[in-house]
Amino acid sequence: MPLIRFEHVFKRYPERGEALGNVNFEIQAGEMVFLTGHSGAGKSTMLRLIGLIERPTRGQILVNGRNLATLPRRQIPYYRREVGMIFQDHRLLPDRSVFDNVALPLVVAGVGQKEIGRRVRAALDQVGLLSRERATPVALSGGEQQRVGIARAVVGRPPVLVADEPTGNLDPDLSREIFELFERFHYVGVTLLIATHDLNLVQSMRHRTITLDAGRLVNDTGDW
Numbered sequence: 001m002p003l004i005r006f007e008h009v010f011k012r013y014p015e016r017g018e019a020l021g022n023v024n025f026e027i028q029a030g031e032m033v034f035l036t037g038h039s040g041a042g043k044s045t046m047l048r049l050i051g052l053i054e055r056p057t058r059g060q061i062l063v064n065g066r067n068l069a070t071l072p073r074r075q076i077p078y079y080r081r082e083v084g085m086i087f088q089d090h091r092l093l094p095d096r097s098v099f100d101n102v103a104l105p106l107v108v109a110g111v112g113q114k115e116i117g118r119r120v121r122a123a124l125d126q127v128g129l130l131s132r133e134r135a136t137p138v139a140l141s142g143g144e145q146q147r148v149g150i151a152r153a154v155v156g157r158p159p160v161l162v163a164d165e166p167t168g169n170l171d172p173d174l175s176r177e178i179f180e181l182f183e184r185f186h187y188v189g190v191t192l193l194i195a196t197h198d199l200n201l202v203q204s205m206r207h208r209t210i211t212l213d214a215g216r217l218v219n220d221t222g223d224w
């Protein structure tokens with residue numbers, strides 16, 4: 001079953017023109033896919049459409065069995081919990097602890113205290129940061145901060161993870177560690193779409209790679 005499907009998707013920003021033009025692809029459940037392309041090619045736009053932060057100008061997007069165009073407004077918060085989003089700048093709250101940052105999506109979702117404690121610690125354990133739960137983000141390295149961002153994205157156990165340049169600020173060793181962490185989620189069945197400029201890592205990891213050029217999907221390696 002395709003977990004993500006784009007059908008003739010166009011996105012036009014009024015002030016900038018076409019960011020995506022006639023994009024079609026499917027990602028099957030459990031696939032790990034890289035998204036590459038020059039700066040401005042449309043990668044972030046594609047991820048924002050999947051996260052329902054933006055809407056397409058034309059075309060249909062289906063994610064996890066839902067048609068995003070016809071999703072009732074009241075279901076949007078539930079939908080957003082099914083898509084974990086990871087950003088280059090990780091967007092952590094600087095004055096809150098690691099624990100509180102990771103707990104945030106569960107607090108918003110109204111999950112009980114005890115369950116929050118259990119799930120946050122499980123997520124921190126997955127990213128190797130269990131011992132840092134009381135720290136604030138400023139006390140952490142860049143790689144650790146990104147791991148907190150990943151823990152926050154996975155704490156609700158979403159079936160889909162999308163990451164926008166997750167290693168853009170990290171050196172090659174830390175970048176590889178982050179990508180290996182993504183592979184561990186892939187091995188337990190999570191579907192991942194990761195936008196990155198890091199072609200060396202992409203080539204060494206041998207996962208399907210989709211390439212955008214000026215808003216057009218110009219290459220798809222398919223399954224390796």
Ligand SMILES: Nc1ncnc2c1ncn2[C@@H]1O[C@H](COP(=O)(O)OP(=O)(O)OP(=O)(O)O)[C@@H](O)[C@H]1O
Pocket residue numbers: 013014015016018019037038039040041042043044045046
């Ligand atoms: N919110 C917005 N408003 C107007 N134009 C936008 C907006 N977001 C992106 N664009 C434009 O859409 C095009 C695609 O941008 P997008 O950020 O999706 O590319 P990208 O491949 O993610 O680039 P980068 O690698 O630099 O992040 C660019 O021309 C950009 O200027």
